[in-house]
Amino acid sequence: MKPLVKNTAKIMMFLLAAIIITGGATSCKSKKKLAREKSAAEYTMKVEQAKRDLTAMLNGTTNWSLEEQDNRLNVIKSYNIDDDEVIDLITKVESKISMDKAEAERKDEEDRLKREEDEKIKDAAAKYEEFDNQLNAISKSTTIDAANKKITLSLEQFATPDVPVLIIISQYGGVNDYDRPTTISKFLNYLKDKKQYQYQVESVKRDGLGKITEVELIKK
């Protein structure tokens, strides 16, 4: 009877050990599987999110700035996603961002040049504002006598009444197109007749005595 009890205890011990070992192994296997599944799910989500973001960037339906798009693209690239669609989208988005950057740079340069040009025009306008006002006042005179008085006064600033007046009618490709040159005397009388001053003084040349020897106007 004693050996039977002893054997039974041994069997029980074996069974218990087997259960513990088998249970532990199964538990370990299931944890790894879960981890793999979790990792796979995360990867799938990452791929899907990457596709969504890349498509949005490609179609221009995102509110991200170019810098933000560039950053997001770099993050996606760092995932090294092995998916043909993602790889294709990355190439396309890279090309689009590069083009958008070039376009933004071109626009910035255009804006800068326009600002510079506006500044120049503003400076020029301010530089000859008084002269422009004087010419405008002649055109706005209510009587011939008043206009003639202003013309006589204005002519005192010029070296002669025959000082040339050049009128730029257009500026394209570095070429100035002029109207037929006239003289200051004729031009001041023209303003009186037309009752309209639609120009802006572009440049003025003076002699050693400070008298004006040439006027360049631009048609507005």
Place this chain on the structure above:
Amino acid sequence: MKLSYLWILIATLGVSFSVYSQDELSPERKQAVDSLALEKVRDLSKYISIIGSKETLWSEADRVIQRAEELFMTGSEIGVSSLVNPDDIKYYLVRKYFERLMRLNYKKVEIEWYNIEYMSDLQKQPDGTYVGVITIFQKFKGYDAEGRLIYQDTTKKDITVYVKRKETQIGGRLIGFWDVLLGDMRVKETSK
């Protein structure tokens, strides 16, 4: 030796292209020249109104006639019609027309031009001159000493416009300019 010929050819082509590009008009430059020609016609409109006005002093009218004359090509003529005999259109040399206009037998004269526009666009001719036709409508009103309107008509007139690029030296600089000159002014219709 052959190389120097090549350089001469390149330089000649370069100069020719530069001259060509100055005379050729891009749409933007063409627009500016179109506007300039229209402006000259508007100037003429203003001058005619000043010359015709009985309030204008003789000295002023004489000065304005000179300015108006400068707008035309030498030998240009201006047509005059009347409702009395609309088919009998008389043509006068520009100076003669202005002098006649100044002496019209009314106490007060009002002349207004409107609908000034191109009837045929400026077209480049073989000699490089651009030629176009601008149409205007002129409303003429003549009053007697009592201020009564005794004559009025509306005339449609066509003015030929010639535009040519020229160059002149000013202050040591070569200035390229567009010389706009008006040609004959033909009466097309006269109505009340």
